[in-house]
Amino acid sequence: MAQHVNIYTIAKEAGVSTATVSRVVSNHPSVRPETRRKVLEIVEKNGYHPNQIAAGLLKKKTHTIGVVFPSLENPFYGAICSTAQQYAQQMNYFVQLLPSMRRGGYDSTLVELLLGKRLDGVVLSGDVMPREPENARRMLRQLQKYMPVVVLNPPDDQLECAGLVLDLWGGMQSSVQHLYTLGHRRIAMLGGSVGANEASSRESAYLQSMRELALRPFPLVQADGCAEGENALLQLLSNCDAEQRPTAIVAFNDLVALGAMRQLSRLGLKVPDDMAVIGCDNQFFGPFLTPSLTTCDLHVNDAIQYAVRLLIQSEGELIPSMRRKYESVLMIRESCGAQLGKRNFCQ
Amino acid sequence: MAQHVNIYTIAKEAGVSTATVSRVVSNHPSVRPETRRKVLEIVEKNGYHPNQIAAGLLKKKTHTIGVVFPSLENPFYGAICSTAQQYAQQMNYFVQLLPSMRRGGYDSTLVELLLGKRLDGVVLSGDVMPREPENARRMLRQLQKYMPVVVLNPPDDQLECAGLVLDLWGGMQSSVQHLYTLGHRRIAMLGGSVGANEASSRESAYLQSMRELALRPFPLVQADGCAEGENALLQLLSNCDAEQRPTAIVAFNDLVALGAMRQLSRLGLKVPDDMAVIGCDNQFFGPFLTPSLTTCDLHVNDAIQYAVRLLIQSEGELIPSMRRKYESVLMIRESCGAQLGKRNFCQ
DNA sequence: TTGTACGCGTTATCAG
DNA sequence: CTGATAACGCGTACAA
Numbered sequence: 001m002a003q004h005v006n007i008y009t010i011a012k013e014a015g016v017s018t019a020t021v022s023r024v025v026s027n028h029p030s031v032r033p034e035t036r037r038k039v040l041e042i043v044e045k046n047g048y049h050p051n052q053i054a055a056g057l058l059k060k061k062t063h064t065i066g067v068v069f070p071s072l073e074n075p076f077y078g079a080i081c082s083t084a085q086q087y088a089q090q091m092n093y094f095v096q097l098l099p100s101m102r103r104g105g106y107d108s109t110l111v112e113l114l115l116g117k118r119l120d121g122v123v124l125s126g127d128v129m130p131r132e133p134e135n136a137r138r139m140l141r142q143l144q145k146y147m148p149v150v151v152l153n154p155p156d157d158q159l160e161c162a163g164l165v166l167d168l169w170g171g172m173q174s175s176v177q178h179l180y181t182l183g184h185r186r187i188a189m190l191g192g193s194v195g196a197n198e199a200s201s202r203e204s205a206y207l208q209s210m211r212e213l214a215l216r217p218f219p220l221v222q223a224d225g226c227a228e229g230e231n232a233l234l235q236l237l238s239n240c241d242a243e244q245r246p247t248a249i250v251a252f253n254d255l256v257a258l259g260a261m262r263q264l265s266r267l268g269l270k271v272p273d274d275m276a277v278i279g280c281d282n283q284f285f286g287p288f289l290t291p292s293l294t295t296c297d298l299h300v301n302d303a304i305q306y307a308v309r310l311l312i313q314s315e316g317e318l319i320p321s322m323r324r325k326y327e328s329v330l331m332i333r334e335s336c337g338a339q340l341g342k343r344n345f346c347q
Numbered sequence: 348m349a350q351h352v353n354i355y356t357i358a359k360e361a362g363v364s365t366a367t368v369s370r371v372v373s374n375h376p377s378v379r380p381e382t383r384r385k386v387l388e389i390v391e392k393n394g395y396h397p398n399q400i401a402a403g404l405l406k407k408k409t410h411t412i413g414v415v416f417p418s419l420e421n422p423f424y425g426a427i428c429s430t431a432q433q434y435a436q437q438m439n440y441f442v443q444l445l446p447s448m449r450r451g452g453y454d455s456t457l458v459e460l461l462l463g464k465r466l467d468g469v470v471l472s473g474d475v476m477p478r479e480p481e482n483a484r485r486m487l488r489q490l491q492k493y494m495p496v497v498v499l500n501p502p503d504d505q506l507e508c509a510g511l512v513l514d515l516w517g518g519m520q521s522s523v524q525h526l527y528t529l530g531h532r533r534i535a536m537l538g539g540s541v542g543a544n545e546a547s548s549r550e551s552a553y554l555q556s557m558r559e560l561a562l563r564p565f566p567l568v569q570a571d572g573c574a575e576g577e578n579a580l581l582q583l584l585s586n587c588d589a590e591q592r593p594t595a596i597v598a599f600n601d602l603v604a605l606g607a608m609r610q611l612s613r614l615g616l617k618v619p620d621d622m623a624v625i626g627c628d629n630q631f632f633g634p635f636l637t638p639s640l641t642t643c644d645l646h647v648n649d650a651i652q653y654a655v656r657l658l659i660q661s662e663g664e665l666i667p668s669m670r671r672k673y674e675s676v677l678m679i680r681e682s683c684g685a686q687l688g689k690r691n692f693c694q
Numbered sequence: 695t696t697g698t699a700c701g702c703g704t705t706a707t708c709a710g
Numbered sequence: 711c712t713g714a715t716a717a718c719g720c721g722t723a724c725a726a
Contacts, residue, residue, distance in 0.1 A: 001665045002492045004462075006719055017697045022721060030695060047492065049462035053409065054719035057400050058702050064443070072429035075422065075631075082419035085444045096411070097432045097442045115351075115396035145349045145394065226635045258635045265637040284422075285632055288573045288605045290612040318348045353703055364713045369705060377711055401703035405718045 005046045014042040025050055056118075064094045065311050066114060066122040071099070074225070076253065076281055076300070080125055080152070083304040091312050093120070100128035111142050119147060121311030123304070126153030127193075133159075148314040150307040152300075154323075162310060162319040164303040164326065168280075171296035171328035172205035175250045175278045178294075178330055180213050182338055184248040184276060187215065190232050190260055191223035191252030202252060202280070218246055229259025237267075248276035248336070254283040254295055261289065261335070272337030282331055291334035299326040352393045361389040372397050403465075411441045412658050413461060413469040418446070421572070423600065423628055423647070427472055427499070430651040438659050440467070447475035458490050466494065468658030470651070473500030474540075480506075495661040497654040499647075501670075509657060509666040511650040511673065515627075518643035518675035519552035522597045522625045525641075525677055527560050529685055531595040531623060534562065537579050537607055538570035538599030549599060549627070565593055576606025584614075595623035595683070601630040601642055608636070608682070619684030629678055638681035646673040 011018040016039060023031045024039040025048075042048075056062050067084045069077040085095045096119065100110060114122055122143070130136045133156050140161050143149055154163035172189075179187050189206040203220055210217040219239060223232035229251065237245055251257035257279030261271055271277050271291055279286065279295035286293035303326050310319055332338050358365040363386060370378045371386040372395075389395075403409050414431050416424040432442045443466065447457060461469055469490070477483045480503050487508050490496055501510035519536075526534050536553040550567055557564040566586060570579035576598065584592055598604035604626030608618055618624050618638055626633065626642035633640035650673050657666055679685050 001495075001663060004465075004493060004719095007721095008719080018720075019697060019722075020695090023696090026721085032695060035695080047489070049459060049493070051404075051465060051719050052463040053400060053404050053465050054702090055721070056702095057398075057404055057704090057719085058721050060702080062400065072425070072432055075425070078419070078422070078425045078429065081428070081444070082425065085419055085446060089446055095444045097428070097444065099432060099436055112396060116399040118351075118398060118400050142394070146351060146396070148348075226631065230635070258632060262635040262637060262639075284573065285605060288577070288609040290609060290637070292609075316348060351703095354705095355703080365704080366706085366713060366715095367711090370712090373705085379711060382711080398703050401718090402705070403718095404703080404720095405705050407718080 004051065005048050006051070007048075010039065010042050010046060010048050013046070014039045060118070061316075062118055062120055063092065064096050064117075064119055065308065066096045066098045066117070066119045067125070068098045068100055068110070068114075068122060068128050069125045070127045072097075074255070075283055077125060079283075080123075080300065080304050083301045084123060084308050087305045087308045088312075091308070093308075093312060098122075108139065108142075111139050114143060115146055120316065121148040121150070121314065123307045123311070124149060124151045126151065126155065129155050144318060148311050148316065148319050150310050150319065152303060152307065157323070160321045162321065163323045164307055165323055166298040166300060166303060166326050167328035168201045168298065169205040171280060171298060171330070172202045172250060173209045174328065174330045175280070175296060176206060176209040176213070178332070178336065178338070179248045179250070179276060179278065180215070182248075182276065182336065185215055186218075186244070186246045187248045187250065188218035188236055188246035189220055189252070190236060190249045191229060191256035192220060193222065193224045193252075206250065223256050223259075224252060226255050226259035226262070229256035230263045231259075232256065233260040233263040246275070248278070250278045251280060254279035254281045254286055254293060257293055257295070257335075258285070258289070261293075271335050276337045277335040278330075279335075286331070287333065289335070294333045294336035294338070295331050296328050297331050298328050302326060351398065352395050354395075354397070357386065357389050357393060357395050360393070361386045407465070408663075409465055409467055410439065411443050411464075411466055412655065413443045413445045413464070413466045414472070415445045415447055415457070415461075415469060415475050416472045417474045419444075421602070422630055424472060426630075427470075427647065427651050430648045431470060431655050434652045434655045435659075438655070440655075440659055445469070455486065455489075458486050461490060462493055467663065468495040468497070468661065470654045470658070471496060471498045473498065473502065476502050491665060495658050495663065495666050497657050497666065499650060499654065504670070507668040509668065510670045511654055512670055513645040513647060513650060513673050514675035515548045515645065516552040518627055518645060518677070519549045519597060520556045521675065521677045522627070522643060523553060523556040523560070525679070525683065525685070526595040526597070526623060526625065527562070529595075529623065529683065532562060533565075533591070533593045534595045534597065535565035535583055535593035536599070537568055537583060537596045538576060538603035539567060540569065540571045540599075553597065570603050570606075571599060573602050573606035573609070576603035577610045578606075579603065580607040580610040593622070595625070597625045598627060601626035601628045601633055601640060604640055604642070604682075605632070605636070608640075618682050623684045624682040625677075626682075633678070634680065636682070641680045641683035641685070642678050643675050644678050645675050649673060 007018045007021050011021045024036050088095050151161045151163045207217050221232040221236050223229050269275050279293050282295045282297035286295050354365045354368050358368045371383050435442050498508045498510045568579040568582050570576050616622050626640050629642045629644035633642050
């Protein structure tokens with residue numbers, strides 16, 4: 001495979017200095033048109049492509065931001081990468097995908113990795129933070145010593161970082177409240193990952209919301225993803241007799257909701273008549289299910305877009321510690337049974 | 348924000364040469380244990396993180412492969428990135444996301460970009476190739492002069508490149524054939540993007556399959572994505588009277604199929620009894636719809652995994668021009684009405 | 695307007 | 711086992 005020609009080759013062949021070649025390829029104005037033309041000709045002839053690695057070494061800028069996520073299997077993180085990509089592109093930046101190595105929290109190798117890459121900034125999606133607050137604090141401090149960081153859903157309010165906070169808590173609360181308003185009294189929560197921060201947030205929101213409404217919460221069933229959602233529903237129903245079974249479920253996310261709905265249809269239970277379902281995330285497929293899925297939009301796109309903007313605008317400087325909250329709004333569709341205009345909301 | 352310390356600082360403070368520091372941090376065996384210990388101590392104390400950019404400059408290796416795609420909105424490309432990411436990670440490589448700038452084909456700036464980044468290789472997903480064969484050929488030649496390339500679904504058999512070919516043609520054919528076997532005679536194709544290569548492949552497969560079965564093809568309706576699928580179905584039905592309407596549709600992909608199914612349910616038409624539906628792509632949500640979606644698995648994951656492997660194993664050398672085909676298999680579920688064991692296949 | 699020369703932070707080579 | 715030094719390819723003061 002052909003060797004890349006470098007700036008020296010071009011300079012020599014064009015009979016000018018490397019400085020001039022550099023000026024030509026970076027569109028510096030102060031170069032005689034004729035010289036420019038000649039250099040460009042040689043550049044074209046030899047197929048010269050300036051080495052951005054070398055340039056970056058000197059300029060201390062990679063024009064690249066990293067996005068760290070636990071797994072792209074989950075479309076939630078896929079959407080995050082997608083949004084980050086789109087917005088970065090507008091700003092003439094690039095995105096590098098950085099999976100967290102260990103399931104459930106990153107270790108110090110990730111910090112080494114990120115710092116070694118000299119990225120211009122990094123977005124940490126919430127679930128990649130270490131469990132132990134002490135570790136999280138230490139890693140973040142180490143990282144932020146050298147690199148701008150934005151954390152999506154920081155696990156801890158005390159953590160010194162720029163944190164964008166999705167309202168998972170409020171989303172769960174509105175969902176439960178909405179179902180209550182529709183007349184439901186036996187409301188279950190379905191799914192959640194063991195020990196995940198967001199999960200515990202949603203779970204505690206569920207438990208507290210139920211308590212405030214003087215309702216008895218159902219035991220939580222772990223699940224993430226469609227297949228697990230299918231199983232979790234079965235497990236939920238097998239835990240109680242038919243008379244005491246929930247009349248409504250709030251799923252951990254839209255995937256779990258989808259799995260649950262599938263299982264319900266298999267069992268011959270109609271959504272929303274026999275069982276109301278509310279998801280969480282507002283994934284693309286929600287409006288197109290039958291019945292369409294009531295879910296909670298977390299405005300994660302806004303958050304990611306802001307994250308990317310913060311990182312780029314920081315210009316390599318530390319982003320001051322702060323929190324910015326994003327509102328969650330319930331997207332009321334059919335699966336919750338709130339057929340607007342057909343049914344009395346407060347029956 | 349703190350400056351990164353460099354290898355000189357460490358060397359001086361540890362009282363050794365930069366060469367020794369380099370050997371220590373890269374685990375070179377020939378260094379006295381005591382020296383190593385001492386250096387590591389200084390490294391730890393000062394928070395030294397070797398600059399991979401600088402290392403890459405010398406080693407001419409970025410440990411990064413690029414994935415070029417038209418848009419991450421479409422989960423098909425999301426899955427591609429995800430798979431590439433996972434497999435690259437196993438081989439200790441990284442993935443950089445590279446959107447094609449222009450809708451419908453990349454221009455020469457993309458080549459400049461890729462070459463400038465000195466990536467270790469690049470996967471071009473099919474739809475990013477230029478329309479005009481002449482341009483495609485030229486860009487690919489330019490790119491492959493310096494960088495290993497694998498093309499997913501190359502638009503042209505003559506194109507000199509390593510091409511992984513998904514069997515979109517065969518997938519469409521099996522779908523039509525399957526519906527025919529189930530007794531359908533009025534089979535429509537729904538969706539496709541204007542001028543896209545894969546699209547035209549599927550479209551021509553549809554037309555030819557219908558011809559071979561002595562059936563009259565329905566006029567093609569453009570669509571991609573769920574929302575467009577919804578509309579396309581309406582358009583399809585409005586083009587013919589009720590007696591002549593199709594009894595089965597093959598969708599351009601699973602997104603279009605989902606949109607179509609939604610619209611059908613809105614119109615009160617039952618899938619598969621009133622209308623059989625087959626998708627294409629085998630997206631994650633298919634098994635969990637009601638009815639579950641019959642679709643065509645293209646083994647795109649296998650292809651991408653192989654692409655990444657090829658690129659990494661090429662070690663920077665040109666990958667010989669070749670074609671490797673991936674089989675497509677029909678995932679028969681409920682939406683086509685072939686309820687196995689319930690209905691006679693060859694009625 | 696153009697050229698010289700140095701620095702960016704590593705690693706590899708070669709001599710000791 | 712260790713050190714000195716030359717690449718790697720580019721940008722940019724500074725001088726001309």
